[in-house]
Amino acid sequence: MDTDIEVLIAGAGPTGLLLAGELGLAGVRAAVAERLPHRTGHSKALNLQPRTAEVLDCRGWLAPVLDRSLTLLPAGHFAGLPLDYSALDTAFPHQVGIPQARVEEFLEDHLAQYGVPVLRGRELTSLRQDADGVTATLRGPDGTESICRARYLVGADGGRSTVRHLLGTPFPGRDGRIGMAVADIELAPVDGGSDSPGEPWQLPDLTPDPAGVAFLLPLGDGVHRLILGGPEQQGVDRDAPVTDDEVRTALARCPGPPRALRAVRWASRFTDASRQAERYAEGRVLLAGDAAHIHAPAGGQGLNLGMQDAFNLGWKLAATLRGRAPDGLLATYHAERHPVGARVLANTQAQMVLTLPDPDALVVRELLTDLLTVPEANRRVAAMIAGTDIRYPMPGAPDHPLLGARAPGVRLPGGRGALLADAASAVTAAASAWADRVDRLDRGPLAAEGEALLVRPDGYVCWAGPDDDTHELRSALTRWFGLPLR
Numbered sequence: 001m002d003t004d005i006e007v008l009i010a011g012a013g014p015t016g017l018l019l020a021g022e023l024g025l026a027g028v029r030a031a032v033a034e035r036l037p038h039r040t041g042h043s044k045a046l047n048l049q050p051r052t053a054e055v056l057d058c059r060g061w062l063a064p065v066l067d068r069s070l071t072l073l074p075a076g077h078f079a080g081l082p083l084d085y086s087a088l089d090t091a092f093p094h095q096v097g098i099p100q101a102r103v104e105e106f107l108e109d110h111l112a113q114y115g116v117p118v119l120r121g122r123e124l125t126s127l128r129q130d131a132d133g134v135t136a137t138l139r140g141p142d143g144t145e146s147i148c149r150a151r152y153l154v155g156a157d158g159g160r161s162t163v164r165h166l167l168g169t170p171f172p173g174r175d176g177r178i179g180m181a182v183a184d185i186e187l188a189p190v191d192g193g194s195d196s197p198g199e200p201w202q203l204p205d206l207t208p209d210p211a212g213v214a215f216l217l218p219l220g221d222g223v224h225r226l227i228l229g230g231p232e233q234q235g236v237d238r239d240a241p242v243t244d245d246e247v248r249t250a251l252a253r254c255p256g257p258p259r260a261l262r263a264v265r266w267a268s269r270f271t272d273a274s275r276q277a278e279r280y281a282e283g284r285v286l287l288a289g290d291a292a293h294i295h296a297p298a299g300g301q302g303l304n305l306g307m308q309d310a311f312n313l314g315w316k317l318a319a320t321l322r323g324r325a326p327d328g329l330l331a332t333y334h335a336e337r338h339p340v341g342a343r344v345l346a347n348t349q350a351q352m353v354l355t356l357p358d359p360d361a362l363v364v365r366e367l368l369t370d371l372l373t374v375p376e377a378n379r380r381v382a383a384m385i386a387g388t389d390i391r392y393p394m395p396g397a398p399d400h401p402l403l404g405a406r407a408p409g410v411r412l413p414g415g416r417g418a419l420l421a422d423a424a425s426a427v428t429a430a431a432s433a434w435a436d437r438v439d440r441l442d443r444g445p446l447a448a449e450g451e452a453l454l455v456r457p458d459g460y461v462c463w464a465g466p467d468d469d470t471h472e473l474r475s476a477l478t479r480w481f482g483l484p485l486r
């Protein structure tokens with residue numbers, strides 16, 4: 001029995017790997033158990049939204065991720081309707097075009113420096129929790145079982161989460177109504193034409209069409225991503241293989257020059273099923289990423305949502321394990337992230353309605369297209385898809401325009417909190433009693449003269465006020481970081 005682990009994470013997808021990195025950074029002994037024996041190299045998601053780019057930049061990890069990216073797209077979309085990201089107040093007004101497999105590769109390689117192992121070929125098959133921890137069974141490729149004991153378990157094991165099933169957590173919502181498929185393919189030019197799909201990384205055209213949706217994106221190395229959704233994909237079992245005929249039919253519908261299919265490298269079906277776990281925490285077991293919520297991939301949000309779940313959870317779990325967490329800190333994970341997930345479910349459902357081959361959907365689409373030319377409407381919807389408009393409730397803190405919002409541009413490479421304040425201010429002196437958890441950073445452009453901001457390790461502002469208000473600052477520090485050293 002392995003008893004040296006503080007947090008066992010089931011699932012080495014983007015959610016589990018980012019969480020493992022956050023725990024490793026905080027010095028927590030974590031391990032990731034992954035059912036698959038090796039990385040597949042296949043990617044469902046192809047993008048990072050601006051808030052995820054900010055999250056990575058906050059820890060100083062964005063540059064190496066950008067090095068692995070294919071493109072930067074200065075736009076997002078809502079059901080294929082373009083959103084101008086230049087309207088966002090962020091240093092990263094782009095979708096980063098990067099296959100999910102490359103994000104996972106970066107995150108996993110990065111874990112090595114903390115000594116956090118990814119135990120491949122280990123499937124979590126059972127769990128039992130008691131007052132002190134969780135005992136999980138991991139099954140290896142040859143069927144042998146090992147027992148793992150940890151203080152906490154996180155189910156980051158995807159939409160069909162075993163952890164969620166074993167917990168019996170209700171997963172209300174609805175099944176899929178629209179069937180679609182994705183195929184990574186090699187193309188052959190036809191009649192002297194080019195095998196290029198045309199302009200790289202255009203936003204998808206999701207205008208309702210009875211013949212169905214079909215569009216291509218270049219992934220490099222001669223591979224193209226084909227997304228297809230037409231009559232042939234409806235009512236088909238989700239696990240049924242995608243046939244070459246389906247791919248050819250969709251390929252013929254793609255705009256641009258004629259192209260022939262050379263080979264299908266990977267293909268998979270998906271639906272617009274929309275469900276969310278009723279609780280993200282059951283005792284010492286937590287759920288994150290697709291294990292906690294599933295929805296249509298409309299707008300490119302799922303991976304981003306999962307990584308941001310992980311970023312919210314990591315520091316809270318670490319503080320809890322170190323015995324420094326104030327009462328109720330871990331419970332704020334569900335309280336903060338469940339509404340964010342619910343909002344993504346709602347917006348993806350709305351987007352899918354706009355893609356239905358129904359004349360009424362077309363009318364709503366035209367109306368929305370017109371509305372999105374209004375700058376404020378574009379900004380609102382863009383910020384929702386980009387994830388930059390998230391605001392968490394910060395009970396007990398005096399109101400401020402930045403309270404509960406992210407603090408863009410604030411770097412927290414050590415995964416600690418930060419007080420943005422002048423060095424000579426009274427709040428700086430007061431915060432020194434939390435110096436083991438909170439760094440002082442220059443006030444920067446976010447706080448006005450005479451003001452200070454307290455930023456949590458996940459980059460959200462949990463207090464803002466005058467830089468002589470030591471009383472309010474102390475209570476915010478205690479509420480989010482626990483009791484002072486002395």
Ligand SMILES: Cc1cc2nc3c(=O)[nH]c(=O)nc-3n(C[C@H](O)[C@H](O)[C@H](O)COP(=O)(O)OP(=O)(O)OC[C@H]3O[C@@H](n4cnc5c(N)ncnc54)[C@H](O)[C@@H]3O)c2cc1C
Pocket residue numbers: 010011012013014015016033034035036044045046047100122123124125156157158159161162163181182270288289290291297299300301302303304305306
């Ligand atoms: C076609 C398609 C396109 C998409 N495009 C986008 C996009 O462009 N942008 C975007 O943001 N999102 C997109 N998504 C969604 C995105 O891919 C998911 O939200 C993301 O993969 C969730 O990450 P995760 O780590 O939570 O779960 P997963 O990526 O599903 O990872 C879970 C891991 O857990 C492992 N596992 C499962 N069961 C066990 C077990 N019992 N024990 C141990 N390990 C286990 C699995 O093998 C897997 O490695 C898309 C989804 C689909 C289907």
